[in-house]
Amino acid sequence: MKNPQLNKNGELQHLLTIDGLSANIVRHILDTAESFLNxxxxxxxxxxxxxxxAIFNLFFEPSTRTRTTFEIAAKRLSADVxxxxxxxxxxxxxxxxxxxxxxxxxxxxxxxxxRHGQSGAxxxxxxxxxxxxxxxxxxxxxxxxxxxxxxxxxxxxxFKQEFHNLRVAIVGDVLHSxxxxxxxxxxxxxxxPEIRVIAPKTLLPAEVERMGVHVYHDMRQGLKxxxxxxxxxxxxxxMRGALLPSAQExxxxxxxxxxxxxxxxxxxxxxxxxxxxxxxxxxxxxxxGVQSVILSQVTFGIAVRMAVMSILAGSHAA
Amino acid sequence: MKNPQLNKNGELQHLLTIDGLSANIVRHILDTAESFLNxxxxxxxxxxxxxxxAIFNLFFEPSTRTRTTFEIAAKRLSADVxxxxxxxxxxxxxxxxxxxxxxxxxxxxxxxxxRHGQSGAxxxxxxxxxxxxxxxxxxxxxxxxxxxxxxxxxxxxxFKQEFHNLRVAIVGDVLHSxxxxxxxxxxxxxxxPEIRVIAPKTLLPAEVERMGVHVYHDMRQGLKxxxxxxxxxxxxxxMRGALLPSAQExxxxxxxxxxxxxxxxxxxxxxxxxxxxxxxxxxxxxxxGVQSVILSQVTFGIAVRMAVMSILAGSHAA
Amino acid sequence: MKNPQLNKNGELQHLLTIDGLSANIVRHILDTAESFLNxxxxxxxxxxxxxxxAIFNLFFEPSTRTRTTFEIAAKRLSADVxxxxxxxxxxxxxxxxxxxxxxxxxxxxxxxxxRHGQSGAxxxxxxxxxxxxxxxxxxxxxxxxxxxxxxxxxxxxxFKQEFHNLRVAIVGDVLHSxxxxxxxxxxxxxxxPEIRVIAPKTLLPAEVERMGVHVYHDMRQGLKxxxxxxxxxxxxxxMRGALLPSAQExxxxxxxxxxxxxxxxxxxxxxxxxxxxxxxxxxxxxxxGVQSVILSQVTFGIAVRMAVMSILAGSHAA
Numbered sequence: 001m002k003n004p005q006l007n008k009n010g011e012l013q014h015l016l017t018i019d020g021l022s023a024n025i026v027r028h029i030l031d032t033a034e035s036f037l038n039x040x041x042x043x044x045x046x047x048x049x050x051x052x053x054a055i056f057n058l059f060f061e062p063s064t065r066t067r068t069t070f071e072i073a074a075k076r077l078s079a080d081v082x083x084x085x086x087x088x089x090x091x092x093x094x095x096x097x098x099x100x101x102x103x104x105x106x107x108x109x110x111x112x113x114x115r116h117g118q119s120g121a122x123x124x125x126x127x128x129x130x131x132x133x134x135x136x137x138x139x140x141x142x143x144x145x146x147x148x149x150x151x152x153x154x155x156x157x158x159f160k161q162e163f164h165n166l167r168v169a170i171v172g173d174v175l176h177s178x179x180x181x182x183x184x185x186x187x188x189x190x191x192x193p194e195i196r197v198i199a200p201k202t203l204l205p206a207e208v209e210r211m212g213v214h215v216y217h218d219m220r221q222g223l224k225x226x227x228x229x230x231x232x233x234x235x236x237x238x239m240r241g242a243l244l245p246s247a248q249e250x251x252x253x254x255x256x257x258x259x260x261x262x263x264x265x266x267x268x269x270x271x272x273x274x275x276x277x278x279x280x281x282x283x284x285x286x287x288x289g290v291q292s293v294i295l296s297q298v299t300f301g302i303a304v305r306m307a308v309m310s311i312l313a314g315s316h317a318a
Numbered sequence: 319m320k321n322p323q324l325n326k327n328g329e330l331q332h333l334l335t336i337d338g339l340s341a342n343i344v345r346h347i348l349d350t351a352e353s354f355l356n357x358x359x360x361x362x363x364x365x366x367x368x369x370x371x372a373i374f375n376l377f378f379e380p381s382t383r384t385r386t387t388f389e390i391a392a393k394r395l396s397a398d399v400x401x402x403x404x405x406x407x408x409x410x411x412x413x414x415x416x417x418x419x420x421x422x423x424x425x426x427x428x429x430x431x432x433r434h435g436q437s438g439a440x441x442x443x444x445x446x447x448x449x450x451x452x453x454x455x456x457x458x459x460x461x462x463x464x465x466x467x468x469x470x471x472x473x474x475x476x477f478k479q480e481f482h483n484l485r486v487a488i489v490g491d492v493l494h495s496x497x498x499x500x501x502x503x504x505x506x507x508x509x510x511p512e513i514r515v516i517a518p519k520t521l522l523p524a525e526v527e528r529m530g531v532h533v534y535h536d537m538r539q540g541l542k543x544x545x546x547x548x549x550x551x552x553x554x555x556x557m558r559g560a561l562l563p564s565a566q567e568x569x570x571x572x573x574x575x576x577x578x579x580x581x582x583x584x585x586x587x588x589x590x591x592x593x594x595x596x597x598x599x600x601x602x603x604x605x606x607g608v609q610s611v612i613l614s615q616v617t618f619g620i621a622v623r624m625a626v627m628s629i630l631a632g633s634h635a636a
Numbered sequence: 637m638k639n640p641q642l643n644k645n646g647e648l649q650h651l652l653t654i655d656g657l658s659a660n661i662v663r664h665i666l667d668t669a670e671s672f673l674n675x676x677x678x679x680x681x682x683x684x685x686x687x688x689x690a691i692f693n694l695f696f697e698p699s700t701r702t703r704t705t706f707e708i709a710a711k712r713l714s715a716d717v718x719x720x721x722x723x724x725x726x727x728x729x730x731x732x733x734x735x736x737x738x739x740x741x742x743x744x745x746x747x748x749x750x751r752h753g754q755s756g757a758x759x760x761x762x763x764x765x766x767x768x769x770x771x772x773x774x775x776x777x778x779x780x781x782x783x784x785x786x787x788x789x790x791x792x793x794x795f796k797q798e799f800h801n802l803r804v805a806i807v808g809d810v811l812h813s814x815x816x817x818x819x820x821x822x823x824x825x826x827x828x829p830e831i832r833v834i835a836p837k838t839l840l841p842a843e844v845e846r847m848g849v850h851v852y853h854d855m856r857q858g859l860k861x862x863x864x865x866x867x868x869x870x871x872x873x874x875m876r877g878a879l880l881p882s883a884q885e886x887x888x889x890x891x892x893x894x895x896x897x898x899x900x901x902x903x904x905x906x907x908x909x910x911x912x913x914x915x916x917x918x919x920x921x922x923x924x925g926v927q928s929v930i931l932s933q934v935t936f937g938i939a940v941r942m943a944v945m946s947i948l949a950g951s952h953a954a
Contacts, residue, residue: 040744044688045716052362054390064720065739072690072743075716080363080393084382095593103383103592106616107390108358274739275731298742370680372708398681398711402700413911421701421910424934425708426676 004126011315014126014135015308017144018185026189030154032307033300039076040302049310050079053110057083058100059138060116065274066138069298070113073305079110101125105133111309112136119143119178134312142178147308148273149182151301153190155293156228158300159269163190169222169264170213171198172232172254172281175205179273180232184211198222199254202244219254223263231256231272234281247280257283261291269293322444329633332444332453333626335462336503344507348472350625351618357394358620367628368397371428375401376418377456378434383592384456387616388431391623397428419443423451429627430454437461437496452630460496465626466591467500469619471508473611474546476618477587481508487540487582488531489516490550490572490599493523497591498550502529516540517572520562537572541581549574549590552599565598575601579609587611640762647951650762650771651944653780654821662825666790668943669936675712676938685946686715689746693719694736695774696752701910702774705934706749709941715746737761741769747948748772755779755814770948778814783944784909785818787937789826791929792864794936795905799826805858805900806849807834808868808890808917811841815909816868820847834858835890838880855890859899867892867908870917883916893919897927905929 003020007013012025039045055074057067067083074081086100101112111134114122119141126135139145153163160166168187174180174197187195188211197208198216209215216222223229234250244250256270270282270292278284286292321338325331330343357365373392375385385401392399404418419430429452432440437459444453457463471481478484486505492498492515505513506529515526516534527533534540541547552568562568574588588600588610596602604610639656643649648661675681691710693703703719710717722736737748747770750758755777762771775781789799796802804823810816810833823831824847833844834852845851852858859865870886880886892906906918906928914920922928 042688045690045744046688052360052364054363064722068718068720068740069743071718072716080390082386082389084386086382096596099592099594099596102613103616104386106613107387107620108363108617274735276735278732278735295738295742298739299744302743370678370682372681398708400704400707402704404700414914417910417912417914420931421934422704424931425705425938426681426935 004123007131007315009315012311013131013315014122014137015146015312016122016126016135016137018146018149018182018189019144021185021189023189023191026150026153026186029150029304029307029311030157032311033150033154033303036076036303036306036310037300039306040299045076046078047076048078050074050077050110050313053079053313054108055079055081055111055113055309056104056109057081057138058086058104058112058114059084060086060097060114060121061139063115063139066115069301070136070138070305073302073309076302077306077309079309097121097124098128101128105129109133111312113138115139117141134315136308136312139178142176142181144182145178146182147301147305148179149186150308151297151304152183152230152271152273153186154300154304155271155297156269158296159293160227163187163192166192166228167194167196167226168192168228168230169196169198169216169226170230170232171219171222171256173203173234174199174208174232175203176235177232183230184213188212196222196226200244219260220263223260226264227268229256229261229264229268229270231270231282233273233275234277236277247277251280251283255279255281255283256286258285258289261286267291271297274298322441325449325633327633330629331449331633332440332455333464333630334440334444334453334455336464336467336500336507337462339503339507341507341509344468344471344504347468347622347625347629348475350629351468351472351621354394354621354624354628355618357624358617363394364396365394366396368392368395368428368631371397371631372426373397373399373429373431373627374422374427375399376404376422376430376432377402378404378415378432378439379457381433381457384433387619388454388456388623391620391627394620395624395627397627415439415442416446419446423447427451429630431456433457435459452633454626454630457496460494460499462500463496464500465619465623466497467504468626469615469622470501470548470589470591471504472618472622473589473615474587476614477611478545481505481510484510484546485512485514485544486510486546486548487514487516487534487544488548488550489537489540489574491521491552492517492526492550493521494553495550501548502531506530514540514544518562537578538581541578544582545586547574547579547582547586547588549588549600551591551593552595554595565595569598569601573597573599573601574604576603576607579604585609589615592616640759643767643951648947649767649951650758650773651782651948652758652762652771652773654782654785654818654825655780657821657825659825659827662786662789662822665786665940665943665947666793668947669786669790669939672712672939672942672946673936675942676935681712682714683712684714686710686713686746686949689715689949690744691715691717691747691749691945692740692745693717694722694740694748694750695720696722696733696750696757697775699751699775702751705937706772706774706941709938709945712938713942713945715945733757733760734764737764741765745769747945749774751775753777770951772944772948775814778812778817780818781814782818783937783941784815785822786944787933787940788819788866788907788909789822790936790940791907791933792905794932795929796863799823799828802828802864803830803832803862804828804864804866805832805834805852805862806866806868807855807858807892809839809870810835810844810868811839812871813868819866820849824848832858832862836880855896856899859896862900863904865892865897865900865904865906867906867918869909869911870913872913883913887916887919891915891917891919892922894921894925897922903927907933910934
């Protein structure tokens with residue numbers, strides 16, 4: 001099956017999912033992001049790469065944080081950014097997703113950054129649009145969140161240099177997490193030899209081992225000697241639902257404390273995609289501690305999104 | 319009575335309604351739009367005509383689509399655009415419409431693009447503002463939606479070249495449609511000899527014939543040999559109300575199908591202002607068919623709005 | 637106690653409150669604003685002072701008006717502006733205020749313009765951020781609204797030239813007004829010899845006299861021979877609450893009419909921070925009358941906010 005995000009020359013036309021990307025493409029994105037890191041430190045934080053391009057932030061799910069990082073990245077590339085929160089508008093008027101996309105395309109969009117509650121929405125759009133248009137998946141249902149995974153890889157490489165000698169643990173609600181799914185793919189592609197997931201059975205997908213991960217239900221066992229701890233956000237709705245007894249109970253077993261972190265390697269780094277629930281999945285002592293690189297992830301996220309957008313815009317329809 | 323949208327030199331100072339515009343002014347807008355069409359195809363989709371001008375999108379009714387087209391048009395003219403959704407803010411604080419306008423004027427607005435649920439709102443604002451400020455009506459109640467009608471005329475001219483030999487049918491909820499009202503005025507001004515409206519009695523204004531149109535209740539009769547079919551959007555609230563039996567019933571009698579369209583001229587074009595209710599007023603086979611120019615309307619809409627804004631900004635207080 | 641808004645060199649690092657500012661700093665802001673007034677009258681209303689800087693409008697309370705003035709001011713300084721209405725987003729996801737700020741800081745924010753329902757929110761943020769970041773308080777709870785007070789001082793100076801010979805009356809809901817609190821501080825700092833507050837007992841803070849003001853419960857007495865009348869907005873929720881009998885009753889005793897205004901000096905000016913409740917705290921004859929400078933306040937507000945932002949951006953971490 002042809003990879004829907006590559007053009008005939010094997011260049012990245014869309015960024016829809018990490019699954020199926022080559023290590024070369026992933027590394028190229030990370031290297032390009034590296035070159036954008038210093039733009040943020042200039043007096044004038046701008047490069048003219050996408051001047052006059054129209055980028056639509058097409059958000060069917062609210063997300064100020066992700067939308068803002070894409071908006072900043074696009075503005076630093078000098079693009080014109082149009083923010084559309086679609087839930088409140090055409091969607092409520094009964095227009096279909098593809099009609100909305102066709103209309104925006106007719107307004108000469110160059111790129112869509114799409115967040116949608118349904119898995120596959122970004123793929124659907126990418127299959128539909130004209131060949132000169134680019135689609136970035138900014139999170140679709142439980143499926144994928146590739147730019148998050150890429151910024152996580154950038155962060156790991158920044159602090160650990162190499163991937164081939166790492167032990168990485170992902171902790172929390174893997175079942176509902178598009179972030180975890182994309183991270184596991186990215187870590188595999190980059191050659192991380194040992195990926196662990198740590199969670200209660202109710203928060204793990206069936207047959208998760210088939211993704212090449214080792215499953216731990218005991219957090220202390222799972223953190224033993226890891227180099228990287230990636231905490232997942234626990235959605236509030238899970239806590240109110242039947243899947244978990246209570247936030248306190250969750251914190252006791254799966255919340256990251258200094259005490260549990262001490263089981264990892266002494267130089268292990270702690271990551272979190274944000275927003276954090278302090279006292280639920282992570283203790284403040286850890287979140288604000290010396291091993292936390294959570295805010296670096298945010299900074300790197302801008303550079304990585306600049307890289308993705310400029311690489312896509314530079315690929316040619318084929 | 320003096321036309322409130324012209325200055326003393328007969329130049330367009332505001333665009334409030336199509337009613338009362340000369341054919342010359344309408345043609346000038348269409349010609350200017352023609353010159354902007356190619357801006358969208360450049361590498362850098364920008365011209366500096368309105369650089370440093372402050373344009374306020376003042377939307378008292380939500381409309382992502384229309385607001386977005388004006389925002390894109392203004393940005394392509396290099397203006398600074400401020401979006402204000404007023405329902406949620408000062409309006410709820412009890413400030414009057416004109417106080418809101420006065421305040422924004424005091425912030426040195428150059429142009430207001432106004433959408434409001436009440437007919438006449440844009441006129442009220444235009445009468446009130448200082449002479450150097452321009453007002454564009456982006457839809458007021460059931461009254462007028464002039465830029466939509468202009469982009470429709472642009473579309474018709476693009477595909478049919480001339481107006482004086484055309485038969486045009488407008489189909490659907492004419493009663494509640496500011497779009498239909500503005501279209502009928504524009505078609506008359508440009509010399510279309512035969513304008514038909516096709517609708518059930520409950521969706522037609524009283525004495526609609528006085529606007530110079532021919533009324534058909536039978537869609538098959540009304541479509542016979544027409545050059546242009548303009549479908550209107552059926553508002554969801556009409557379907558839930560007492561005016562119509564059901565969406566299915568409406569589609570049966572007034573939905574445009576390939577079968578009914580076959581009664582029009584073979585080269586007839588199909589238009590729709592969007593967003594479409596597929597399966598209610600229009601069948602997908604028609605919406606996506608070879609005679610549909612619905613997406614061209616959207617593209618032309620940007621150029622037409624750029625034309626309107628640049629013409630207004632170029633007129634001088636008198 | 638060190639003033640938290642000054643750096644070690646005594647320069648303004650943040651603008652959090654008028655309280656504690658020197659007359660020199662206040663005058664410097666007003667003088668700088670003077671130089672920006674003419675930018676608004678240029679063909680291209682822009683100066684490149686903050687080009688490439690990222691300014692975040694961080695609004696935890698909705699306020700289209702104030703947010704818009706800051707947005708316009710920032711755009712005239714050529715900054716990149718990101719609007720964040722936080723109530724609907726991360727706040728609802730349980731993230732703390734300081735986590736939100738840390739995340740935006742990690743996106744390389746240069747300045748935060750903060751409005752928050754809780755007194756002290758802007759101080760909290762200013763204490764927390766890195767030294768190269770600037771915070772402007774755009775209103776915190778009942779505490780302070782310094783840019784409003786500064787634009788009011790600019791307005792008074794514009795029309796009255798001097799402060800040392802003025803009698804100023806502030807009328808209305810002083811108790812709940814951050815505007816009044818900031819105005820009283822500013823008037824004192826600039827040497828206004830007589831500041832009066834006029835209000836019913838229920839709308840005055842306990843021991844308000846300790847702020848150096850003279851209290852009047854009778855509006856006619858309080859307005860006698862004043863040079864400046866500053867009306868406060870009466871929040872709707874006060875009228876619905878137990879504090880006031882009714883809007884009509886309030887207007888009778890504390891609404892500004894031409895009749896009552898006649899007791900002030902003949903050249904007295906009338907100010908209001910907006911949005912106005914016509915017929916509640918102010919009669920339309922006064923609001924639209926020759927002594928009203930209410931719309932000038934709005935215009936000056938842009939220049940004052942440009943001054944504050946450019947002065948802060950020009951101060952250096954110390």
